[in-house]
Amino acid sequence: METTVIIGASHGGVQVAASLREMNYSGRIILAAEEPHLPYHRPPLSKALLDPAQPDGLMLRPSAFYEQKDITLRLGKRVDAIDLDKHVVRFGSEEAIGFDHLVLATGARARIPRIEGINLRNVLTLRTLPDAKSLAASLTNAQDVVVLGAGMIGLEFAAVAARTGRRTTVIDATSRPLLRGLSPEMAQHLQQMHEANGVRFIFDDGIAAIEGNEAVTAVMTKSGQRIKADLVLVAVGVVPNVELAVAAGIEADNGIVVDTHLQTSHEGIYAIGDCAAFPANGGNRLRIESVQNATDHARTVAASIVGKRQPFNKVPWFWSDQYDAKLQIAGLWNGYDQAILRPSSNDGSFAYYLFANDKLLCVEAINAPGDHVAARKILSDGLDLRPEHLADPSFDPKLFMRQQPSHS
Numbered sequence: 001m002e003t004t005v006i007i008g009a010s011h012g013g014v015q016v017a018a019s020l021r022e023m024n025y026s027g028r029i030i031l032a033a034e035e036p037h038l039p040y041h042r043p044p045l046s047k048a049l050l051d052p053a054q055p056d057g058l059m060l061r062p063s064a065f066y067e068q069k070d071i072t073l074r075l076g077k078r079v080d081a082i083d084l085d086k087h088v089v090r091f092g093s094e095e096a097i098g099f100d101h102l103v104l105a106t107g108a109r110a111r112i113p114r115i116e117g118i119n120l121r122n123v124l125t126l127r128t129l130p131d132a133k134s135l136a137a138s139l140t141n142a143q144d145v146v147v148l149g150a151g152m153i154g155l156e157f158a159a160v161a162a163r164t165g166r167r168t169t170v171i172d173a174t175s176r177p178l179l180r181g182l183s184p185e186m187a188q189h190l191q192q193m194h195e196a197n198g199v200r201f202i203f204d205d206g207i208a209a210i211e212g213n214e215a216v217t218a219v220m221t222k223s224g225q226r227i228k229a230d231l232v233l234v235a236v237g238v239v240p241n242v243e244l245a246v247a248a249g250i251e252a253d254n255g256i257v258v259d260t261h262l263q264t265s266h267e268g269i270y271a272i273g274d275c276a277a278f279p280a281n282g283g284n285r286l287r288i289e290s291v292q293n294a295t296d297h298a299r300t301v302a303a304s305i306v307g308k309r310q311p312f313n314k315v316p317w318f319w320s321d322q323y324d325a326k327l328q329i330a331g332l333w334n335g336y337d338q339a340i341l342r343p344s345s346n347d348g349s350f351a352y353y354l355f356a357n358d359k360l361l362c363v364e365a366i367n368a369p370g371d372h373v374a375a376r377k378i379l380s381d382g383l384d385l386r387p388e389h390l391a392d393p394s395f396d397p398k399l400f401m402r403q404q405p406s407h408s
Contacts (some may be wrong), residue, residue: 003027003029003030003098003100004103004305005032005089005101005103006029006031006105007032007089007244008103008105008273009031009033010107010294011042011294012105012294012295013039013103014060015298016298016302017029017066018061018069019298019302020302020305021069021071022302023303027100029069030071030072031072031073032079034076035076038061038073039061040059041060042291045131046157046160079091081248082244082245082247083248084249102269103269103301104250104264105272106241106244106275107240107275108127108241108274110235111238111239113236115210117209117216121214121216122215122230124231126157126235139160142161142230143166144169144230145158145161145169145230145232146168146169147161147169147170147233147235148236149170149233150171150179151177151178151180151235151236151237152178154233155177156320157233158170158194159322159323161231162197163323167198167228168198168199169200169201169229170194170200171205172202177190178190181318183339183354185352186364193325194322211226216229216232217229238289240254240275240287242275245264245275249266250264255271255274255275255276256271256277257277257285258270258278259279260278260279261301261304261309261310262276262304270304272300273294273298274287274288274294290318292317296314297312314380315330316332317330317376325366325367326369327365327366329362330362331354331361331362332362333354336354336355337356338355338387339354340354340355348366349365349368351364353390355386363375373398374400374401378400378401385397385404
């Protein structure tokens with residue numbers, strides 16, 4: 001019987017398995033993961049810090065789903081090697097499973113900087129369910145929270161800490177929040193929102209040391225500022241998990257290198273999600289860390305496995321919950337030359353439409369789901385939205401979307 005092995009059981013890995021069954025794949029599906037838990041939702045770990053003592057509510061699918069769909073789970077099992085010649089994956093020295101198709105959904109791990117004091121108690125990362133449990137427990141007794149990194153996870157946790165009354169400081173080596181992820185216009189809005197909730201920002205500064213005996217007591221910046229801290233979240237990015245692939249002879253460069261069909265340098269072996277570096281418009285490679293990207297990748301790979309090969313060409317989109325604001329992003333802002341603000345109503349919701357040479361690149365919205373949903377459709381269908389359309393105060397993106405022919 002044909003066998004598909006999926007290494008990694010987060011959003012992407014589970015979606016490959018589910019999509020294969022939806023596409024009437026009749027072969028064996030083996031879903032292997034190093035973590036012992038049933039596959040779970042990761043965004044809530046930082047977005048709301050759901051009670052980590054109640055993980056059932058986080059599960060991607062109930063356990064019965066895997067039984068009903070005849071998906072074999074190998075949880076708590078580490079794949080130690082991939083033998084490309086024999087088409088097997090090895091779990092230690094005692095077990096090997098053959099495959100016809102292999103999907104690498106190995107994800108990424110938190111980047112740990114080499115800083116004095118990084119191993120002190122209450123210096124934590126947030127990537128997994130055990131991480132969330134540790135962070136929630138430490139937050140209970142914390143008063144002075146320092147977040148290293150002003151990316152999405154750092155800001156989401158800062159919002160949780162500030163909203164629950166902790167003195168919260170965010171330190172970042174760059175000049176503003178979300179330097180890679182957001183336009184300066186939207187980043188400024190987010191910074192002001194955090195500051196209004198009591199968060200202090202320190203930019204253009206690094207960490208010289210984390211101080212304390214057994215537990216953290218302070219953070220010393222490179223500029224000489226000492227910030228009191230009894231809890232530090234290290235949120236300075238991630239490292240894609242490529243070691244297993246590289247050891248097998250699969251090409252990697254800031255992620256496992258794949259083609260437009262998400263196939264690696266070896267036929268029948270695919271990579272998806274946070275660990276995959278895929279070709280984008282303009283010849284550059286992207287590695288996008290988002291649930292949407294992982295699940296879209298998964299559907300593309302499943303289609304290839306069942307013989308319905310298609311190139312990956314999806315508009316990326318993201319979201320983040322901070323305080324009472326839902327940030328939603330469609331597209332990528334890099335390279336824009338014009339930002340047009342469209343207020344949605346009097347309730348504080350709005351959207352930035354970002355253009356390059358009068359072509360829409362990205363829409364960043366706060367509490368404006370209508371703009372976000374319309375933007376995803378406009379971008380995916382290649383509709384010709386131009387800055388002059390937005391000059392009309394009565395402009396309605398949903399109405400525009402319905403009135404235009406598709407150019408995709």
